[in-house]
Amino acid sequence: xxxxxxxxxxxxxLIDEGYDIxxxxxxxxxxxxxxxxxxxxxxxxxALKHGIEVYQPKKVKDKEFxxxxxxxxxxxxxVIAFGQILSKEILSIPKYGCINVHSSLLPKYRxxxxxxxxxxxGEEVTGVTTMYMDEGLDTGDMxxxxxxxxxxxxxxxxxxxxxxxxxxxxLKETLNLIKQGNAPRQKQDDSQSxxxxxxxxxxxxxxxxxxxxxxxxxxxxxNPWPSSFTSYxxxxxxxxxxxxxxxxxxxxxxxxxxxxxxxxxxxxxxRGILVVEEIQMPGKKxxxxxxxxxxxxxxxxxxxxxxxxx
Numbered sequence: 001x002x003x004x005x006x007x008x009x010x011x012x013x014l015i016d017e018g019y020d021i022x023x024x025x026x027x028x029x030x031x032x033x034x035x036x037x038x039x040x041x042x043x044x045x046x047a048l049k050h051g052i053e054v055y056q057p058k059k060v061k062d063k064e065f066x067x068x069x070x071x072x073x074x075x076x077x078x079v080i081a082f083g084q085i086l087s088k089e090i091l092s093i094p095k096y097g098c099i100n101v102h103s104s105l106l107p108k109y110r111x112x113x114x115x116x117x118x119x120x121x122g123e124e125v126t127g128v129t130t131m132y133m134d135e136g137l138d139t140g141d142m143x144x145x146x147x148x149x150x151x152x153x154x155x156x157x158x159x160x161x162x163x164x165x166x167x168x169x170x171l172k173e174t175l176n177l178i179k180q181g182n183a184p185r186q187k188q189d190d191s192q193s194x195x196x197x198x199x200x201x202x203x204x205x206x207x208x209x210x211x212x213x214x215x216x217x218x219x220x221x222x223n224p225w226p227s228s229f230t231s232y233x234x235x236x237x238x239x240x241x242x243x244x245x246x247x248x249x250x251x252x253x254x255x256x257x258x259x260x261x262x263x264x265x266x267x268x269x270x271r272g273i274l275v276v277e278e279i280q281m282p283g284k285k286x287x288x289x290x291x292x293x294x295x296x297x298x299x300x301x302x303x304x305x306x307x308x309x310x
Contacts, residue, residue, distance in 0.1 A: 249272075
């Protein structure tokens with residue numbers, strides 16, 4: 001059971017290791033992009049390449065679909081970024097349980113967007129956890145964990161791709177331990193838990209009163225989606241890349257453009273200065289500031305973020 005790109009490396013690993021995948025359950029096809037063209041989930045695309053049966057129930061807990069699952073009679077169900085909650089009835093179907101691959105070091109960052117929030121919150125380390133699923137949200141007993149450092153300049157898209165591959169490695173080891181009957185089972189300490197809610201478009205709206213480091217982390221954590229943004233003279237300016245000069249001091253009001261050069265747009269923050277290096281203006285491609293200012297003007301002393309809407 002899986003839907004987006006994150007689940008594909010683990011799915012490929014199961015195929016490469018010769019597991020008998022009796023079916024794939026994924027979310028329904030959805031319209032995507034500007035043309036609203038119907039597109040298939042990445043996991044479905046991969047399954048069809050290998051001639052594996054695909055089910056796309058709107059609600060996995062519907063009685064008819066639960067009966068289909070019971071008839072499939074799987075030994076184990078692997079769940080990776082599936083996008084629907086599994087009922088107690090479904091969790092009890094497979095002999096070896098439902099195993100989830102989650103992109104955080106549980107119990108930290110339970111929920112839909114652990115990769116983004118780890119970066120936004122300035123974490124230096126994250127990882128992947130496999131667990132036996134229960135009825136709670138990412139609360140099941142843990143099996144294995146693997147840690148990885150978050151790169152200083154790594155954005156959410158880059159970390160996502162790394163953790164997807166790590167996830168396949170951890171799942172491979174987890175399944176071997178389950179087959180041998182040696183899989184550990186560790187309860188989560190709920191007092192150490194934190195929540196990573198689903199990403200919202202307005203989350204990227206920059207508050208220049210925050211520190212340069214916090215804004216820098218927001219820019220990384222919302223790249224590639226939903227992206228960070230501010231307004232410049234009433235127009236939305238997306239910010240794709242930046243550098244934080246957290247110890248630089250300025251008496252300017254937060255959001256004020258201090259200077260513009262080939263290095264970028266220097267903006268006063270609540271603490272420190274943010275150097276904006278890559279931007280995207282309405283209807284334009286994302287470009288380095290160095291390129292943008294060759295044919296356009298970014299004015300000094302303008303205050304960013306006034307009447308910023310998306």
